Amino acid sequence: MAAQPKTLEYEYPNYLQDPRGIWSWLTTIDHKRIAILYGVSALFFMMVGGLEAMLIRAQLMVPNNHLIGAAIYNELFTMHGTTMIFLVVMPLELGFFANFMIPLHIGARDVAFPRLNALSYWVFIAGAIFLHLGLVRSLAGMPDAGWFGYANLTERMYSPGINIDTWVLGLLILGVSTLLSGLNFFVTIVNMRAPGMTFMRMPMFMWAMLVTTILILLAFPALTVGLVFLFADRFLDTHFYRVSAGATPILWQHLFWIFGHPEVYIMALPAFGIISEVITPFSRKPLFGYPMMAYSLVLIAFLSYGVWGHHMFATGMGPIADSTFAITTMLIAIPTGIKIFSWIATVWGGRLRFTTAMLFTLGFIVEFTAGGLSGVMHASPPVDLQQTDSYIVVAHFHYVLFGGMMMGILAGFYYWWPKITGRMLNETIGKWQFWITLWAFNGTFFPMHFLGVLGMPRRIYTYAPNMGWDFWNYFESINAFILGFAFLLFFINLVWSTLHGEHSSADPWDGRTLEWSIPSPPPAFNFVTIPMVTARDAFWVRKYGSVGAHGVAPAISGGAAAAPVGAPAEVHEHIHMPAPSIYPLIFGLGLFMAALGCMIWIRLILIGGALILMSILGMVFEYPTFGQFNPEALAESTLGLDNRKLGMWAFLGSECVFFASLISTYMVYKDRNLGGFDAMILNIPLTSFSTFILLTSSLLMVLALAAVQRDDRKWGAIWLFGTAFFGMIFLGGQAYEFTDFVLQGLKIQTNLFGQTFYTLVGFHGIHVLIGVCWLLVLAFTTAAGKIGKDRSLAVEIGGLYWHFVDIVWVVIFTLIYLMRTVKHA
Amino acid sequence: MGSMGEYSPSVIGAILALAGIYAGASWKLGKRPGSRQILALGLALIIMCFALTGPIDYYVRERSFALYIFQQMLLVFVIPPLILLSLPDWMARAVFTRPWIEPAWRIITRPVVAFLTFSSAFTLIHYPLLCDHICHVRPPYGDIRDLLLIVGIVLWWPLLSPLPEFPRMSYPTQIMYLFLLMIPMTAVAAPITMAETVLYMFYRVEPHPFGLTAHADQVLGGLIMWVGQGVYLMCIFTAIFFRWSRRDDREIPAINLRRAADLRIVQRRSA
């Protein structure tokens, strides 16, 4: 390779060597090991999803084929789509690449919440297994309503089996995992950057991840709410999506696509980031238009919330809404175009090295642009009405997802594998893989444009001969198998190279970013000393003096420039890494069992719940530093703010979307109620009283925090007990209210009012309940003298949550109780 | 009500009074605002005239929901920032650092509080029940416009505070603030746009200006709120973003010794 900077002989074992054994992997909280776990799992699911795709193509190869039949075909495309999105692309981008690279890119020792990171992984595994649970019962038990599971096909009466049950619960679990990762990475990027690493000096991958995590935090709650409604419909016999009760199945589409379109960017932005990282070293130029690149990421995120309607043109939203969504959708082409031109300008005039990683990057640019162009086509409602649900849509999203995301991921593999494993991936196999993929990918998916125009609908398991579809289907299937072969090469390469590949130096590509300044594979704590960053492309500047330097191989220039950042000789700080923990795994297990309990044996919910509770308490009290100020970490934090506090704020931001979705649903359904009970049943005097109580409790919380901060443990405990007590009174009022309603005959199944009211107020009640338990734990620990000034953070964070819950209640009380006279004729 | 050409004297009077107060304050304090500030004020007053009198006002009274929303957008998104930009620090100081104003103003202009104040006011006045009482041209309607101006100023203060004593948010926080503003705005605008019935009593009465049906008018209004403000905020944050990136590019201090966290690390290293 071009530059071979002297690697340091590290006296430390790398992260893979120490500690050893299965147990160390089950309890690991090292972001690099968790990344490996994610990577291996996702690669496994890539095989599964790929095989499903092969089966789909085998079925469609010839007309009137009865290889697998309609029912299994439905399961195959549903699971293929769900798997590829939730179990392959997202875990690879977030769990694998981002997890591994975020701390290395920003110069940190780990992510903000290492145990939470492990927890995300085990919850992810729980969800992934749950999705496939149907297999246990029979081959016909898998989800089969498409990856976006449109209501009301997913209702119990139309899908009686367990197929959709596993889908709903599996996705709910996966949502938890993604949300927690998003929160974790957000706090990490915002608050754990090395000194000197301003936002404008971050590698572009970090910008992509920052924006992605914000999208995750603000988009996933909408999906959760949609799924919760579906869950209630299936298990509690409510009517959120049932027309017979006055509801509308379109609600599902709104909730799903408010999540779904940002989701597209949750998958796309990390790939954009990877590409931006790979493209610079192999062009030997800095990224062109850095501020523009960062800006367009932010702009895409901003716009992606205003375009969900383009998935719903066929539902008849009316000309005005259709035109708006068309315009906003087309607007997104602008920032996307900025990115494409910037990449081209980066390559332009560079000294290019066509490694496999670079080839996949260039492939990404071409194929993603093609997919983007057909996307602009669908943005026009009249055109889309012709194309929707035909194969042209399948062509479109595979150009984006496969030609874009998947190629980006493959580029990332070839680029970062040396850093991750210490071995280079074989370039010869890699290049074969690339060219075969490029050919077979276009051979598989390009003709789908023709088939779409010729009228072939998507999601049909077979078709009659002589409709003009025979040749292209045959052609596509052959190519799909070739594409499968290309992936086989990839897997062979991964396994073979990891065992026998060429050893990699610390900086095999002459890279620009900080991860190349440390050994491959890195030691467990990444950086011996936290690097100081003086410019964009921090490592390049270290090596060659300036961002724009063309970089002469340091061996020629004397080699001095190659000194890696933070040579171990400098300082020997005591590097303190948190201890491993088994509780994340137990949490995942508990969640799995609780979800399983919903389906087979109700008592399992209790066992699962107990496990969850135990692991949470375990994690809280596992470290003696619980709730303690950590002056060290605080001093090194970028914002001078505690990670835990920032994390709480981020979580509450996400909760806002959750409650906003619930409240909007209430508002929309209020006017569709088909009679019977309505808001007039609400007992305003009683609730005013409980509102007053809840607000007073917020005041007590303020007093409690002040007392604890004064180190007054006695009054701290008293006020905390008081807050919890008032919370309990509120809950008691609510319990009374609910019982009263049930006795009057209003159940959650009764009508639209009943179900939206009970879910909204019930979810708020659950939040209060959690808050009360939390407060009680705090109160008892304070009373035991454990929480004083030094641990006041614990109280502060609990207080943030409590105040938030109160504010939400004020909103609910105003909108639902006080302003209840509604129902226009 | 009046005809299209009619300019309501009370509104014009109020606007002139604003200009008078500004000039008076500057005369009393014995300083002259900069020419950009005067320009901002002039623009703000002109837009105010445009929004509150003449054709827009006329059509709002003639039950054009779309223009009602447009008027609101001007009142909360265009005029307050201009007013804040027009205030020289010495003039703002004379008002906002008074002992009985300052503490309250500090609380209300803390970003979280300002955000919540604006969002709740904005959400509430679009609640059909409330709106049915104030969208009419009956008296509270005028006060609602004042309220909008005031919560608009509260909303924009953390971004454009004229006083160093009330520091503006950092650039990234400003962007985040505008980004999050989309949640309440969409939560109000989307249901209005998507509603299948006309939500507000006042606007249910036909005929509507411009030959629109009441429902189409409502959809258009929803879209102005949703897309119009979205694009507008996008432009604003574009400006903020490039300011931010340019400043970071220019100042590139190797290590920012003014930042406490960096300083502590440097000290620890050298110790």
Ligand code: HEM
């Ligand atoms: C070997 C590569 C692949 C092949 C041959 C393939 C083939 C197909 C086919 C034929 C369908 C349409 C099934 C139907 O409508 O009846 C489909 C659907 C889909 N594919 Fe792929 N695919 C591949 C890779 C991917 C990748 C990498 C992703 C995502 C990252 C992906 C995501 C999807 C999604 C979301 C659907 C829609 C599922 C639904 O209709 O609910 N595919 N795929």
Ligand SMILES: [Cu+2]
């Ligand atoms: Cu979309």
